[in-house]
Amino acid sequence: MRIEICRQPFAPWRELSQHQDQHLAAGSFGACAALVGSMRDFNCGEAVTRMTLEHYAGMTERQLRQLAEQAMHQYALLDVLLLHRIGELRPSEPIVLVAAWAAHRAAAFNACRDMMESLKSRATFWKKESVASGERWVQANTPG
Amino acid sequence: MRIEICRQPFAPWRELSQHQDQHLAAGSFGACAALVGSMRDFNCGEAVTRMTLEHYAGMTERQLRQLAEQAMHQYALLDVLLLHRIGELRPSEPIVLVAAWAAHRAAAFNACRDMMESLKSRATFWKKESVASGERWVQANTPG
């Protein structure tokens, strides 16, 4: 299980691939489900040029660990990888990667989705967007 | 949209990453959901040393194209990548990659899962496993 808050841009598919090669026993898993969320250059009808991601240091790490442990247990996962960006982002940069490895696809899918929804609704991150008219805090997440 | 039946082993996360870099406009998508199914070294209580994947050439390609087009339309996807292995496989080799890019995560998740379930229940592939006692055809897929 690897959980990390990243201050710099990360390459999600390469991280996933490396984590799998290094930590999963070959032939042990039948499915890996992954979701990557990344920064769009457009939101709520306006072009977005920059984004700042703030978090509650200490609380957020603890939440991410708890939701990953919960999923590991509930879905009998073989492993979880969870990366979340903070700081200044440019459009197209990855924000979050959630990946779950399991014996079968249903557990991998459900775990990946549950972790993502739990993160979106509970984890203490906040986004501020830069648009032509200035800066604005994102008010709420898109429903899952 | 790229759909391919592969006779040789493929590296799913690298294929995904390359496809994204080459075909998706930077900043255009907010989410990519992916599922990779791979060969386990154990199934139905027995160690599995080899697997043969047979398909109905012509019908299968058509089915995969149809289910991807259906998902593109239904979920307003930006792109789909679908790779499926055939031939002789060894444990840990990837069998299938399904990936969907969308503006938001719900569409990406739902499309990825729908395509996977549609493929599992309809696409004309068949698995034969080599176990200690000989060869056996897989009778049915694990429920999604």
Added chain:
Amino acid sequence: MSVHVKYFASLRQQLGVESVELAHRRDMTVADVWQAVSRQPPPCNLLCACNLQYTDFKQAVADGDEVAFFPPVTGG
């Protein structure tokens, strides 16, 4: 009329044949095709396709059609 018949997976292995060219005079359904070329009653979970699309056993076949028989699919 002439019909191309194909078998897949365990069915191909059981029947020991991959494809058959069937020449016939009268109108036929997919079920008739099975009966004419296979040497056993249809297994209860048998699936069939006509011209690369799933179909049912009552479907009429036309000259030049490709009819395939196979067990439940197990891809992915």
Added chain:
Amino acid sequence: MSVHVKYFASLRQQLGVESVELAHRRDMTVADVWQAVSRQPPPCNLLCACNLQYTDFKQAVADGDEVAFFPPVTGG
């Protein structure tokens, strides 16, 4: 007793302050902490945590606790 108070995101920006050390004598709830240190009524969607866990405004706080106030989260 002493309580560490933190604000995040739009709330931090509105109040113009990131953290406050509150010294107080009597027993307090999270709601009392808000009232004692913030210069405005609580926004309707205000969230709070005590010692890195979500809590509600009726929760009693103890000496040394960290109490945080923030708007709805928007990560992921």
